[in-house]
Amino acid sequence: MKRFAYSRPTSVSDASDDAAEDGTQIIAGGTTMVDLMKIGVLEPEALVDITGLRDLERYEVGADRMRFGALAKMSTVADDPAVIDAFPALSDSLWKAASPQLRNVATLGGNILQRTRCPYFRDTAYAQCNKRNPGSGCAALDGGETGMHAIFGGSDACVAMYPGDFAQALVAFDAEVTTRGPGGTRSIPFADLHVLPGDDPHIETVLEPGEIVTEIALPMIPAMRNSFYMKARNRESYAFAAASAAVGIEMDGDTVRDVRIALGGVAATPWRATAAEESLKGGPLTEETAREAGRIAFQDAEPLEGSAYKIELGADVVAGALMTAKSRMGGE
Amino acid sequence: MAQTINTEVTRTDARRKVTGTATYAADETPSGMLHGALVCSAIAVGQVTAIDTSAAESEPGVVAVFTHETLPDYKTVKGFYAGGPGSSSFWPMEGTDIRYAGQPVAYVVAETAAAARRGADLVNVTYQEADGSIHMDPEDSFVVGAGEDSEGMVLTKGDLQAGLDEAAQTVDMTFTTPFQHHNPMEMFSATAEWRGDRLTVWMPSQSVRTLRHGIAGAYGLPETSVRVISPFVGGAFGSKAGITPYAMLTIAAAKGVGAPVRLIVTRPQMYTVATFRPESRQQFRLGADAQGRLTAFEHVEIAQTPQFGEIVNPGTHITRAMYACPNIHTEQRLARSDTNSGGFMRAPNEMQTFFGLESAMDELAWKLGMDPVELRRVNDTMTHPTEDVPFSSRSLMESYDAVSNSFGWDQRGREIGSMTDGDWLVGYGCATATYPTNILASNARVRAQGTGNAYVELAAHDVGTGTYTIMAQIAAARLGLPVEAVDVVMGEADLPVAPISGGSTTAASAGSAVHDACVKIAQQLATQISGMSEGPLSGVDPSRITLDDGTLRGPDGQSQSVMEALQMIPEGEIEVVGTFRHPALTDQLIKATFSGGYGTAGPVTPEFAMFAFGAEMVEVRIHKYTHEIRVPRIHSAFAAGTWLNRKTAHSQLMGGMIWGISSALHEVTETDKPRSRFLNANIAEYLVPVNADIREVRVEMLEEQDDYVNPLGVKGIGEIGIVGTAAAIGNAIYHATGKRLTALPMTISDVLST
Numbered sequence A: 001m002k003r004f005a006y007s008r009p010t011s012v013s014d015a016s017d018d019a020a021e022d023g024t025q026i027i028a029g030g031t032t033m034v035d036l037m038k039i040g041v042l043e044p045e046a047l048v049d050i051t052g053l054r055d056l057e058r059y060e061v062g063a064d065r066m067r068f069g070a071l072a073k074m075s076t077v078a079d080d081p082a083v084i085d086a087f088p089a090l091s092d093s094l095w096k097a098a099s100p101q102l103r104n105v106a107t108l109g110g111n112i113l114q115r116t117r118c119p120y121f122r123d124t125a126y127a128q129c130n131k132r133n134p135g136s137g138c139a140a141l142d143g144g145e146t147g148m149h150a151i152f153g154g155s156d157a158c159v160a161m162y163p164g165d166f167a168q169a170l171v172a173f174d175a176e177v178t179t180r181g182p183g184g185t186r187s188i189p190f191a192d193l194h195v196l197p198g199d200d201p202h203i204e205t206v207l208e209p210g211e212i213v214t215e216i217a218l219p220m221i222p223a224m225r226n227s228f229y230m231k232a233r234n235r236e237s238y239a240f241a242a243a244s245a246a247v248g249i250e251m252d253g254d255t256v257r258d259v260r261i262a263l264g265g266v267a268a269t270p271w272r273a274t275a276a277e278e279s280l281k282g283g284p285l286t287e288e289t290a291r292e293a294g295r296i297a298f299q300d301a302e303p304l305e306g307s308a309y310k311i312e313l314g315a316d317v318v319a320g321a322l323m324t325a326k327s328r329m330g331g332e
Numbered sequence B: 001m002a003q004t005i006n007t008e009v010t011r012t013d014a015r016r017k018v019t020g021t022a023t024y025a026a027d028e029t030p031s032g033m034l035h036g037a038l039v040c041s042a043i044a045v046g047q048v049t050a051i052d053t054s055a056a057e058s059e060p061g062v063v064a065v066f067t068h069e070t071l072p073d074y075k076t077v078k079g080f081y082a083g084g085p086g087s088s089s090f091w092p093m094e095g096t097d098i099r100y101a102g103q104p105v106a107y108v109v110a111e112t113a114a115a116a117r118r119g120a121d122l123v124n125v126t127y128q129e130a131d132g133s134i135h136m137d138p139e140d141s142f143v144v145g146a147g148e149d150s151e152g153m154v155l156t157k158g159d160l161q162a163g164l165d166e167a168a169q170t171v172d173m174t175f176t177t178p179f180q181h182h183n184p185m186e187m188f189s190a191t192a193e194w195r196g197d198r199l200t201v202w203m204p205s206q207s208v209r210t211l212r213h214g215i216a217g218a219y220g221l222p223e224t225s226v227r228v229i230s231p232f233v234g235g236a237f238g239s240k241a242g243i244t245p246y247a248m249l250t251i252a253a254a255k256g257v258g259a260p261v262r263l264i265v266t267r268p269q270m271y272t273v274a275t276f277r278p279e280s281r282q283q284f285r286l287g288a289d290a291q292g293r294l295t296a297f298e299h300v301e302i303a304q305t306p307q308f309g310e311i312v313n314p315g316t317h318i319t320r321a322m323y324a325c326p327n328i329h330t331e332q333r334l335a336r337s338d339t340n341s342g343g344f345m346r347a348p349n350e351m352q353t354f355f356g357l358e359s360a361m362d363e364l365a366w367k368l369g370m371d372p373v374e375l376r377r378v379n380d381t382m383t384h385p386t387e388d389v390p391f392s393s394r395s396l397m398e399s400y401d402a403v404s405n406s407f408g409w410d411q412r413g414r415e416i417g418s419m420t421d422g423d424w425l426v427g428y429g430c431a432t433a434t435y436p437t438n439i440l441a442s443n444a445r446v447r448a449q450g451t452g453n454a455y456v457e458l459a460a461h462d463v464g465t466g467t468y469t470i471m472a473q474i475a476a477a478r479l480g481l482p483v484e485a486v487d488v489v490m491g492e493a494d495l496p497v498a499p500i501s502g503g504s505t506t507a508a509s510a511g512s513a514v515h516d517a518c519v520k521i522a523q524q525l526a527t528q529i530s531g532m533s534e535g536p537l538s539g540v541d542p543s544r545i546t547l548d549d550g551t552l553r554g555p556d557g558q559s560q561s562v563m564e565a566l567q568m569i570p571e572g573e574i575e576v577v578g579t580f581r582h583p584a585l586t587d588q589l590i591k592a593t594f595s596g597g598y599g600t601a602g603p604v605t606p607e608f609a610m611f612a613f614g615a616e617m618v619e620v621r622i623h624k625y626t627h628e629i630r631v632p633r634i635h636s637a638f639a640a641g642t643w644l645n646r647k648t649a650h651s652q653l654m655g656g657m658i659w660g661i662s663s664a665l666h667e668v669t670e671t672d673k674p675r676s677r678f679l680n681a682n683i684a685e686y687l688v689p690v691n692a693d694i695r696e697v698r699v700e701m702l703e704e705q706d707d708y709v710n711p712l713g714v715k716g717i718g719e720i721g722i723v724g725t726a727a728a729i730g731n732a733i734y735h736a737t738g739k740r741l742t743a744l745p746m747t748i749s750d751v752l753s754t
């Protein structure tokens, strides 16, 4: 690991000023940051530790909005009965991520900004990786392994998959993030926070240097209550998704009034499946319509050699998540 | 006196381990010690054309940067499979050759571990790259040696084709297994300290004597000038057996800088600087008559080997011992690719081959419309199928009957896909496990004291399995002491000769030497006390005094406890060296073991074939939507002679089964083909089961008496647990889905559309 300077400011404005300096990066829980520094992928000259900004640990589940400070811990939020009751998919998506040790230190703000698990990105022995070293090429696309790569949103420069779970619950339910940068405060629809790789895969979000995510908020909508996060993975816990789906449904009798579907483990960014949602609205939710929605969700997928299985798997997971959400509605 | 053998005894070192007071090799910090770090090759095949060390050398804290040009007095040894003590027969940093990705190319020494690693990052190596392939080409395989040779690499009995022709049903199937890495929890490390011409090496090891012999030989030193110390080992599984380049580099670097050096290999480097389980292909052709009796048995194993050596772990030697059949053909083949040397990893001959054999047997049972357990019963045999000697004991069907009962085998649906539970498809599967009983010469020194305690000393190792405890138990049982009263010292090359901890041999071979020492103590004691004027055994013919677990008994019912007898003699104690020399051990084999090698006899001797047997049954569930494969239940029964410690033995068997689940469903060293590298060289991406994957695990430990294998009647149990698991899981997946999976690991993408 390279030597670096370290500061731990106690005001957001100091933090964002410090973080705007060249070669400086923000660290929260550090579970992504320290990991990537240890393996030489990130070599910041300075780290601004934002965990001194204690106000950002707060969160609340209100009547029409849920707000999460960016420093709220994954485990705290996942465990909160109010969250579990109001928005089970959000709690599920946190519970089914990482391991207890990681969830106890990782923050929600850091979580949404976690980096890809593309093995070529994570190993500096590979010369080619446009994300790590712009312009160097892409080892994955140059004959490499692509079984865990994106089948949506990839480009000729990069097909890395966005690995997070929590972000799927956010993108499906119209979350917004609030940020504080050297230029002031702004809010960004969560769906616009991450950008597609295009020609510049090293640029992953719209955040400017020094811009700190301070809050993640969601409007309360009825589909949240009947929501579920289904995650397919090759071991029971502590594994990234082979495919996942965050879904929520609001029924009007036997008719779907509102439905939300987002897809994990398959896309370059958090990925909402709008066409699949539309296919269900105004109709019944049955095994058949759920499976059809799954098929529609993946109809435009662009699989690589190793990732074709994700189309069938992803469609089944969408159907399974919808059917599970429905079966959990119980007497309501 | 409480029973001390065939009972549950908690590890004597448990408290030390959980409180952190058990010291491992890397806990040793000789004064003035510096830290090493490896620089590993970024290419797989080619040449080093230049190494720029200037940036590394000017990094604060860096003391020296050694390359193939500057490392002084670096010595190498012959590879294990070429008859030497080395983990590989190619030694990096002897020249500019790069033969595999991640090969050491430079060695940095610094004042702190962090500075050493920073220095390593700053070493700039230029290469000339050539084409390579990390995977073998099974179509381009060969047999080691001259074909039909004495080693049995190719074996033919009867007429295979005739057997296939007359069969009512046949199967012809090919299975593949991937590269796997041991991933012991304790990292690889080596600490070397020179004092003049005397060298001390602290290193986690499965064979301290192999290390000392090899290192002393390489440096032309008398063995008395080299100490090798490995008090505890945090898991090895075959990865800490031989002398590795990183150890020899550390020894040379310590000499080069004139100070002790400790190297801790990083986790990613652990995937390339030592051995692994080679990938393999298993081809089976089986034929059976309508009653299920095998008429033809063919197994061709093709295993990966590096360009520069022949790694032969002869799995066909084990599969052909399994079932009666008049027409047998087996071939042990290798195919090359550009990797470091593979080696042994828990059940190196058995895990891969039994995935194939037992899956093929299951397929045959379905084709015959037979209960797979009955297919095994029909083909069970008390005579080795190709060696024409009886098994010294074989409780295969007793194991099947016991596990069937505990598992509820008769509850299984008779049709494919006939069992479901909610969103889960359910399937049951079974498979046979076996492991050869390997025999090695061993010595052990025991000192029994009339004050009520004893010392046991031998150069064996506790690789985490509980060896300290069972050695204490054996001495305690024979001498009539509580287990806590026996101190066991192991893990140093200076101690009496004991075998390498490999091939599930330590309990049986080294344990028998401890047993022998106790018997000899009793004999000496008998001579002394029978000559005394007083005491219950005074005047008794000493040759008629026998040792009966803590008590000396005369022919007419006279008796005295060993401890009382020791108090009567003037010394108050007796110290002897016990030996184990099984009749099947030839002089040559004994010589091999005593000179640091692996002189194993068995599993087939001129009189008997010696194997432990077992059977496993699993329930598998496959989710309708996520297609996740889970194992809620795994049951087994094993018979392996005498159980010394039912608790640690249970842990070994259970641990093996859990690792079998891992091999079946999780574990694979992935590869990057264009650049011939291992891809997931870290334990975040190299999946092994987490607690939540392991649900009900039951092990039945059957009683079995075998007077031939050794005086204790012990067969090895360290490896048998893993052997049948992958096939049992594959067979259960078939039962649930009708899909026959032939490649490990079996994952979500293999069971889609079910």
Ligand SMILES: Cc1cc2nc3c(=O)[nH]c(=O)nc-3n(C[C@H](O)[C@H](O)[C@H](O)COP(=O)(O)OP(=O)(O)OC[C@H]3O[C@@H](n4cnc5c(N)ncnc54)[C@H](O)[C@@H]3O)c2cc1C
Pocket: A025, A026, A027, A028, A029, A030, A031, A032, A033, A034, A035, A050, A070, A074, A096, A097, A098, A099, A102, A105, A106, A107, A108, A109, A110, A111, A112, A113, A114, A163, A164, A165, A166, A211, A212, A213, A214, A238, A239, A240, A241, B684
């Ligand atoms: C072995 C392993 C397994 C994992 N498995 C999963 C999994 O299954 N599912 C899953 O979803 N995740 C998984 N993760 C990822 C884990 O959830 C993230 O590492 C964690 O959530 C990041 O949070 P942190 O607070 O530690 O972030 P940090 O590591 O501190 O930061 C992460 C990134 O966000 C930036 N950052 C952090 N906070 C802010 C902020 N407030 N404003 C602006 N920038 C900020 C940092 O600069 C950095 O780039 C896994 C991680 C590991 C190591």
Ligand code: SF4
Pocket: A116, A118, A119, A120, A121, A128, A129, A130, A131, A132, A137, A138, A139, A140, A141, A157, A158, A159, A160, A201
């Ligand atoms: S997919 Fe993206 S992250 Fe992976 S190697 Fe290619 S450029 Fe790098």
